[in-house]
Amino acid sequence: MSILHRERRTLPIGCALAVLLLALRPGIAGEAEAGADVARVFAAARAGAPLRYVALGGSITQSGEGWIGPWLTEKFPSSRVTTVNSGMSATGSALGVFRIERDVIAHQPDLVAIETCVNDDSLPDDVAIRYLESLVVRLRQLPHPPAIIFLEAAAKQGSRIQRHRQVARHYGLLEVDLQAAIDAELKRTGQDWTAFFSDAVHPNEAGNRFYARTIEQTLAPLLDKKPVDGRSVLPHPISEKPLILDGRMVPLFGITGVPGWRKNASPPFWMDAFFNGTLSASEPGAALEIPFRGTWAGVFYPMDKGYGTFDASIDGGAPLRVAPNTRGGYSLDIVGRDLPAGEHVLRITLPAPDSTPGVNGEVRLGYLLVAGEGTQ
Template sequence: MKQVLLLVVCLAGFLSGCQRNETGSDIRHAFEKAQAGQPLRCVFLGGSITQAGDGWVGDWLRTQFPKSNVSIVNSGMSATGSALGIFRVERDVIAYQPDLVAIEYCVNDGGLTDEEAIRFMETLIVRLKQLPHPPAILILEAAAKGGVNLDRHRRVARHYQLLEVDLQQAVESRIKQTGEPWETYFSDNVHPNQTGNALYAEAIAQTLTPYVPKAGTGSLSKEKSTLPPPLSRKPLLLDGRLIPLTNFATNWKREGSLPFWYDRFFLGALTTDQPGATLNLSLKGSIFGVYYAMDKSYGTFFASVDEALPVHISPNDRGGYSYTLLAQDLTPGEHRVQVVLPSKMTDPKVSTINGAVKLGYLLVAGESQSSSAIAARGPFPPERLARLQYQPLPPTQWSWSGPYIPASKTEENKPTPKDALNYLHEIFPPEENPASISWKKIELDEDMRLDFRKLTGSNVPAIAYATTEIQSDEARDATLAFACDYYAKVWLNGTLILTLDHPHGSPQRPLLIPTHLQKGTNRLLIKTGAGSGGFLFSAGLWKD
C-alpha cells in the first residue's frame, strides 16, 4: 500500500512538473511548425525602437524556414509603452493571428511604477497565451546609454518561461570588444541607427538560433498550455480595447484622416474647437483613457470619469499623438466618460487653452467583470467644467530661495540625480521658518514657468522653494493646477496639499488639486527637486 501511495505521489509530482515548459519551448514549437511548412506570422509590438527596427529578423527567419510563408507585422508605435499596449493588442497584434509575438517595452516603461510595469506586461502575455492558438512570445530588452530597469519585465518573462534577448548586454559587449563609442550604434541614448539595428538583428538571431530544429528531427513537439498563477496583485486587464470615437453620433465633427504621418495609428478623429463643447459617453469597465492627436496649433480639454476630478490635457506642446489614463481600478460597472473644452479664456496670456481638439479612441478595459450598476457622480459635472476660468500665477508673482542640498554633501560626496527624491523629504530653512528667509523676487516673465536651472545657474541635484500670495474676496473652493519637473511638495496656508514623490507622467501636464481659499490672503509654498534635466514648475487656479 505504501509503495502504491509513493507511486501516486511521484506520478502527481511528475505530472505537475509537466505543466510547465522549459524556457523558450513555445519558440521551439513555433519553429518546428514553420520548418514543417506551416506559416509563421510574426508581430513585433513596442515603441519607436520597434517601429524603426522593422522586424529586424524577417530575412533571417525566411532563410531558416524556406518552406514556410513568413510574414512580418511591425506594430511598433513611437512614444508608447505597455500602458497603451494592453488596449491596442487586439487591433495591432491579435487581429494578425500571430504565431510569434516579440514585445519591446523596457525603455518606454521606465516611467511606470513596478506594480504597473508588471501588471501591464503580464496582461499582454496572459491575454496572448489564452488565445485559441496561443503564439510564442519573445521579450526584447532594448538598450539605453544609462542602462534600463529590466527587473520588472524579466520577472514576468521568467515567471512564464519566455525567451529574452538582452540587447543591453549585446551592445555593451560589442563596444567593449571594438572600442567604438556609443554613437557608432545609436543616434541618441536609446534609438539604434542603421549599424545599431544590424547589431540588434544579429543579437536576436543568435538568441533564436538554438531553438531552430535540425532537419529531420521528426514529429512536432506538444506545447503545454497551463499558465502559472499571476504575479500581479491587481486583476489583469484581459479585455482592453481601442474604441473608435468617429462612429459615435455627436455634434462634434468627424474628420476622416489626419494630415500627418501618424494617421495610420488613427481611424479618423472626432473634433471640435467650440469652447464649452461636451462629449458624454457611458461604457462598462474598470479602467478608462483617451487617445488623441497633438499639434502646437490645438487647444486643451478636460477629461474625467463619473464627473470626478478631471485631468486637464494639453495636446499642444508638441506634434504627434498621446494617451492619458483617466481612471483605474474602478468598481467594474457602468461609468460615464466626459470630455469638456474649457470656456473662452479672458486672459490673453492663457489663450492657448482654447483651440481645436482631435480625439481618436477611448481606452477601455474591465467590461467582462462589469455589472449593470451605475457609478455615483462626483462634483465636476460638464456644466461646471465648461464655465471655469483660469487665473495664471506667473513668475513675477513669486519669490524664491535656493538651491539647497544637505550639509552632509561635500566635494568628495557630491549629489547624484537619485539624491533629489531623498532631498524632498528633508527639511530646509524655507520650510522650517519661511519668515527667516531673504526671498528673491523674479523680475522677468518670459513664460509661465519658474525654471530653477536658469535662476540658480546650477545643474547640481538640489531643492528650491518658491512662495506667493493669493488674494480672495471671499472664502471659496478653487482648483489648483500644478505642473512640475519633477518632485514636489505644495502647501496652502501651512497645510500640505500635494506630495509628488513618484512617477507622475509628463511634467507638461498639470495636476488638478481641489483646494479651499480663505477670505483675504492665502500663502502658497512650493518645494521642488530635480536630479537631472528639468527643474521647474508652473501653477495657476481654475475658478468657477
C-alpha cells in the same frame, strides 16, 4: 427535459493538497524551458505551416521593422512567413494593453516579439509588471497562443530591465538582452556608443543590423530543437491587482449627432497610420458623453501646439485637465482605472472661454481606451 450529469472525481487528500500548492505557487514558469514555445512554432514552420510574426514595441521596433523577418523567411523556405511591424513611436506597455487587439491579435500571430523596456522606464515597478503580465497572459489565453519573446533594448544610461526579466522568467519566455550584447560589443571593439546609435536609445543602421544578428543568434539553437508537446499552464500572476485582459481601442470617428463635434480625417504626416479618423470640437463648452462598460477608461488623441485643452471625467467625478498642445505627436490619458465593474460615462468637455493662451482651441480625439468589461 434533459439533465446534464457532471462526473466528479475525488483525489486523495495528499494529492489534492499537492495540486493546490502547485496551482498557488507564484514562481512556477509557464514553460518548462525558456523558448519551448518558440521551438514548437519553428517545428510547425519547418513542416510547412504559415509563420505570422508580429513585433510589438515603440519607435525602436518601428525603425527596426521587427529585425528578423528576412531571417525567418530564409530559415523556413517551406513556410509562408509574414512579418508585421507593430512598432509605434513613444509607446510602451501602457498603451500596449489596449492596442494589442488591433495591432497584434488581429494578425493571428504565431510568434510575437515584445519590446517595451525603454519606454516603460518611467513606470513604477508594480505598474510595469501588471501591464507586461497583461500582455503575456492575454496572448497565452488565445485559442492559438503564439510564442512570445521579450526584446530588452539598450539605452546609453541603461534601463530598468529587471521588471521585464522578472515577467519573462515567471512565464518561461525567451528574452534577448540587447543591453548586455551592446555593452559587450563596445567593450570588445573599443567603439563609441555612436557607432551603433543615433541618440541615447535609437539604433542607427549598424545598430539595427547588430540587433538583428543578436536576436537571430539567440533564436538559432531553436531552429532544429525537438519541441515539447502540450500547451503550457499559466502560473499565478505576480501582480496583486487584476490583469487587463480585454483592453481595446474604440474609434471615436463614427460618433454622430453630438452638437459641436464633427468628424475629421486622421492627423497628417507619419502618425496618420495610427488613427482611424478623429472626432473634433473647438467651441468652448462643447461636451461629449461616452457610455462604456468596464473598469478602465481613457482617451488616445493627437497633439499639436495649435490645439486647445479639454477636461475628462467619469461619472461626474473631478475632471482631469488634458493639454494636447505641449508638442506634436499623440498621447493617452487614463481617466479611470480599477473602477467598480459595470456601466459608466466618460465626459469630455472643452473649457469655458478663457483668456489664458492655449486653453481654448480645437481638440481632436482618436480612440476610447476601455477594458474590464468582463470583470465581475
